[in-house]
Each structure stands twice: as structure tokens, then as C-alpha cells.
Amino acid sequence: MASSNDHPFFDMFARFGESLAMPRVDVEQVLDSHRRNIEALERSAKAAAAGTATLMNKQREVMEQGLRDAAEMAQAFRAPGTPQEMAGKGTDWARRSFEAAVKNAGEMAEILRQSGTESTEILRERIRQSMDEAIRGMTPKK
Numbered sequence: 149m150a151s152s153n154d155h156p157f158f159d160m161f162a163r164f165g166e167s168l169a170m171p172r173v174d175v176e177q178v179l180d181s182h183r184r185n186i187e188a189l190e191r192s193a194k195a196a197a198a199g200t201a202t203l204m205n206k207q208r209e210v211m212e213q214g215l216r217d218a219a220e221m222a223q224a225f226r227a228p229g230t231p232q233e234m235a236g237k238g239t240d241w242a243r244r245s246f247e248a249a250v251k252n253a254g255e256m257a258e259i260l261r262q263s264g265t266e267s268t269e270i271l272r273e274r275i276r277q278s279m280d281e282a283i284r285g286m287t288p289k290k
Contacts, residue, residue: 174285181281188274192267199263206259210252217245 221241225234 192270195267
């Protein structure tokens with residue numbers, strides 16, 4: 149029985165490809181490139197996951213501090229005092245709460261920015277490498 153490679157159609161197709169001077173595909177190089185793509189995606193996902201974990205820890209810290217502050221405020225309002233003193237305590241607590249909220253929002257935004265930048269840079273670098281590989285693969289070997 150003849151193999152499929154012995155068929156005249158395959159010979160004709162091979163000669164057609166040779167006449168066009170089409171480059172040969174290095175399968176190992178293609179597989180290696182895809183392996184590096186997958187590794188870059190994995191590193192990017194890990195960087196994003198680490199940023200998410202950091203953000204969740206920060207949110208936990210903020211929540212814990214908020215609960216401590218609320219307990220402190222409740223204790224302050226239990227103590228006897230004049231209406232002016234109570235108003236002053238309330239104003240002070242509101243000011244500190246607002247300042248903490250602004251500070252925490254800024255810190256969380258920075259965590260997200262850093263995480264996104266790191267994750268994106270990993271992918272951006274791999275795209276640059278892939279383009280270089282593609283250009284090298286298309287350049288005729290001498």
C-alpha cells in the first residue's frame with residue numbers, strides 16, 4: 149500500500165510551495181513560543197492575584213480599624229458632657245473618619261495601579277518578544 153506522501157497531489161503541492169519559496173515552519177520554535185506565551189499569561193495572572201490578595205488585606209485592615217473607631221466613638225458618647233463637648237466629639241470623629249477614608253481610598257487605588265501595571269507589563273513584554281520572534285522567523289537565513 150502506498151503512503152499518502154506518494155500521492156501525486158502531495159508532490160504537486162510540495163513543488164508549488166517550493167516554487168513560491170515559502171519558508172519552512174519550525175514546529176519546535178512555534179511550540180516553544182506558545183509555551184512562553186502561556187508562561188507569561190500565568191505570571192500575569194499570579195501578579196493580578198497577588199494584587200487582589202493585597203487589596204483584600206487592606207480592606208480587612210480598614211474594616212477592623214473602622215470597627216475600633218466606632219467602638220471608641222461609642223465610648224466617648226457614653227461619658228457625660230455638655231452638648232458643646234458632645235458636638236465637638238462628633239465633629240472630631242467625623243473629621244478623622246473622613247481623613248481615614250480619603251487616605252485608605254488612595255492606598256487602595258495605588259495597590260490596584262501597581263497590580264495592574266505589573267500584570268500588564270508582563271504581557272506587554274511577551275508581546276514584544278513574540279514580535280521579535282516573528283520577525284526573526286520571517287528573515288531569510290543565509
